Amino acid sequence: MMRLVASCSVLVVLFVAFPLEAQRNVPPPPAKAFATAPEIPIQAELDFLKLPADLYMGEGIGVARNSKEHVFVYTRSGESSRLFEFDPAGNFIREIGKGLYGFSMAHAVRVDSEDNIWAVDEGTDMVIKFNPQGRVTMLLGRRPESHGLDGTPPRGTPPPPAQPYRFGRPTDIAWDAEGNIFISDGYTNSRVVKYDKNGRFVRSVGSRGSEPSQLSTPHSIQTDRNGNVYVGDRGNRRIQVFSNDLTLRAIYDTVGAPWALCISPGPHQYLYSSNSNPDNNNSKFSEVTGEIYKMELDGTVLGRFGRAGKQLGEFTTVHAIDCRDEDELLVAEITGWRVQRIKLSPQARQTTSH
């Protein structure tokens, strides 16, 4: 009977106990666009978020702003994952969802056009919608009853088939103008799922692999104003662009592994993509990764900024980008346990080379 009771702490312990695969010790090549992309000057502000004395950030996994520029941070922390809200100046306002059944292993937080806050949790396989007051108003997926207690299957065990209303370690969420919901799902499943605004399954695309429309850890997802869907296909080191009905339209493979995507909302939309340094603490990897690219929606690279490192303006495995203001990004980092506010210089808008 005890298979029912879930323990994410057990799951985490098992996960950490496995060594990284040997081939992951080979650093990736630099992103194709690295050498030619102009460097965009930036200013970073480190102590942007002011935490109460007894509250600490853990891994900076998700960050997003609402229309009032309040900042939401979803972090892997202490006994569970936690969701914090800050005002525009970075002052702490409140914690949302303390002790929530759906919080276990944070992966993303995004804010929709009506200021609803959506958390994606890869530990409970759930996507949780909070209204602006911080109360739960919709749920997608379901926390498994038996998480971890049946033991971890041997490496190489194929995942079970994906189901319409269950996720396999989902990673991110986006919406189109009609409120349709797009989920990148995820580490175990390898697909993008579309639901209508009421949470009814519409369709999905993708299976594990490297062919067009296949995915290898879809890690981040965004939409543009026309409803096209941009998927950070991290394991394949490419961004795949799908139409609203999930038909493949384009592939961008010049900006490395897209850990985090963000499309700005302004009249001229830009696409930011982070070729984050892997969170394996291997300095050989960090030498060739860590920068963020600014692109046109058609994939044209406008410039890049940042590099791997622990200093101000350097990045410690970027996991999420908020670009509600296209020239003032919020960047959440895994291994540095922090959120930086990054101001891009005005020259960033220009496409001329330096």
Add this chain to the structure above:
Amino acid sequence: MTCSLRVLLTATLFAATSPSFAQLNIPEIPYDSAPDLLKMPDDIYLGEAVGVATNSSGHIYVYTRTGSVNVTTGTNRAFVRNAARLFEFDASGNFVREIGQGLYGFVFAHTVRVDPMDNVWVVDEGSNMVIKFDPNARVLMTMGRKPEAIRIPNEEPESGGPPTDAPVGEGVPGDNFNRPTDVAWDAAGNIFVSDGYGNSRVAKFDKNGKFIKSWGSKGTAPGQFNTLHTIATDAAGNVYVGDRGNRRIQVFDNDGNFKTQFLNAGAPWAICITPGPRQFLYSSNSNGTANMDDGEIYKMELDGTIVGKFGRAGKLLKEFGSTHEIDCRNENVLYVGEITNWRVQKITLHPEQARASQ
């Protein structure tokens, strides 16, 4: 030609007299759902709302799967606690209190029911316990015992249960539950426990918790069960068991003798029998937690005749996300606890509107 016509006629006649044909004409019962029924304190959230029940003054009890399970270790064993919480609200949905915070038996919620004396009974399928609270929220009686430790990876324990030649699921005499699901009482206070996922039996105890008998084993024959998930009694002491895996409601007399079964209302995830002189049976054909199929709730006479139905699976108000328990103290004001939507809906039925429109 003649032959096929005869077949057609026969088929038509058969359909006209079979129960499945009658189901096509089940009236829809108009209904409303009150939005934002339960007012939660800022720092408290419902999880899966698996249990809901009201007492005689309209207070609402919700037993929910929430928080994070804590697994702690000691002497090479792992211990589990604290992933279920019991909340009390007044009739308007205002939060009154939490009951049993940190209770040893709260592990994985399954149901809550309130008896005629306003005692609150909780069934926990993680701790294998049925816990009776008095109206002041103190523990009056416990049934079953929480296992001391769990195994990781989870494995079935070595036997220690019934002899191997015994039918699967009949359990051992007593309150050694294996993932029990629900509780009901008759007018004399006898206790009936549906037990459950691990066992496949109904266990009867007297009002003091003394074991009387149990019946059932795993299977599909009358008197056998496949996940008996919900249980209720009528005024005459008959026992109605939601045999979910077999998609039927089985009816037994007070001593466990099989009387009849209802096959016309889908898989009974949650049943409830109204009090009062004329009793009705509600049964939810809930959607599974991984789909959005079915989800309607049936209103039935105690003989199994379907009076009407309402609802469907979904995430909006008036839709249901895997209904797990129904409270029907008032025949036309139901409280519905949902697994996947993490909420309780207060459903007001308007059967008079249905009659007017016919």
